[in-house]
Amino acid sequence: MSDTVRALPGATPGLTLGRPREASWRLHVPARLRRAIGPIAIVVLWQLASSTGLVSTRVLAAPSTVAESAWTLLSTGELQNHLWVSLGRVARGLGIGVSAGLALALVSGLFRWGEDLLDPPIQMLRTLPVLALVPLFILWFGIGETPKVALVALGTLFPVYLNTFAGIRGIDNKLVEAAATISLGRAGLIWHVILPGALPAALVGLRYSLGVAWLVLVISEQINATAGIGYLMTNAREFLRTDVIVVGLVVYGLLGLSTDALVRALERRVLAWRVAFAGA
């Protein structure tokens, strides 16, 4: 308790007003470092487990081995090639899925006839497990790039649709009325009010979609692939190279994290106007 604060006579002992309890460690450690503490701890524990023999190297390679293999793959350029292929598939699938999801959500959200027409079939399709469609897609689209991209597209469509639809329908009608009173017209209403108003929800849908995209890709790349991180992992499995498998997993993890971080950065820029609860 600082010298400038004294308890009033008769005050409950122990109930003093001082400086608020500071989470001083929070003040001194930057956010990025804070968020890295968890993952770093996991790696440290893992290395300990492997080095002490607690975890056999046949079950799971040590982080040191994994790092070595990663380095080898990087220097030969193999990792980059596969990474590029995987990224390309996700990008194409996302591009289709997100655009379709947005377009459908706009039609559904803006027009009641749109909702009546589109929403029931979309809700039906949504409950189908996307990954169970793999054999069907292979049948339809062959074993090339198309089924993989199509699966990603299908998986990413629904989160974007649902969240954007909710965002559109969640817009305060008072703002819609205000737009009418400044003669904004339908196009102006959509561009200046509906889309920006639905954006926070749409971005949540996008983050969800990203998670689904990587998941769907992992699975579809393990079937009939000749390139990509998933292919790398399947190949490694043939030769019991757990270290390469872990490299693949780590790469997927990093890809997921970094794309999510991209969307978060986008959110911070595009949603700077919000004055919302930012955490204690």
Add this chain to the structure above:
Amino acid sequence: MSDAVDSSRERSRPVLRVRDVRRSFGERQVLRGVDLDIAPGEFVALLGASGCGKSTFLRVLAGLDPGATGTLELPAKISVVFQEPRLFPWKSVRQNVALGLPYPPAEQLRRARDAIAEVGLSHRAEAWPLTLSGGEAQRAALARALVREPELLLLDEPFGALDALTRTRMHRLLAQLWHRHEPAVLLVTHDVDEALLLAHRVIVFSVPEAVADAGGDQQRARSSASSDTIVAELRVDIPEPRRRGHARFEALRKVLLGHLGVADDDAPPSAPFVQAPSSREAATIPAD
């Protein structure tokens, strides 16, 4: 306002002319045949208790209520200011004010800046609406309404959500802006003092009779030539500068409060008026 100005206004074509505006919500007839003319540049205040339909009437004029009937002759350029600022939170103040203006961007910007300066918000022109205080946000809403150079300005209890001090400042601001731009104004308010400080003419709406009077009385109401929504209309002939305490001000105040059903001693200055509850009022659901 002088008589000469009044009569010249009356001679010119009215900016707003509505006849027989009716609006029912189910069984409840909230607007029972309202007729109103407003001359160019005239400031009209619409007073009434909760549930009398004054906000409903304003919304009909603003084009926000398609369920009303009647003849509406309205000007092309109408601006509305609501009780909430209703600024788009994802646009800065300047963007909000400039939105929808039919000019090229450079001209839009210039006019928006001028309007923002007029309401004294230049220092907040690039701020996000959610960071504005209530008074600042309403001033931005006023700027947005006036930048369009409306012929008719509709105000729906624009200062109702503000504290008394800010309200006083806003009255002054509104008077200034109106003197400069001279739109016709319809101000819906429950505040008698606000009406007397600002308006040329005050109209008082009555609360519709309770549902219990439906049936035979409805027939009578429809066949009657004049509506019973408007219960009083008076010209505010208080000389400028208008001030509370002035004899004429207090006299008109008493008259208006009487029409609203409040004894003068019950209502302190500038308090939102409180209607003595009766069993009838308790049965009606406020339409506002």
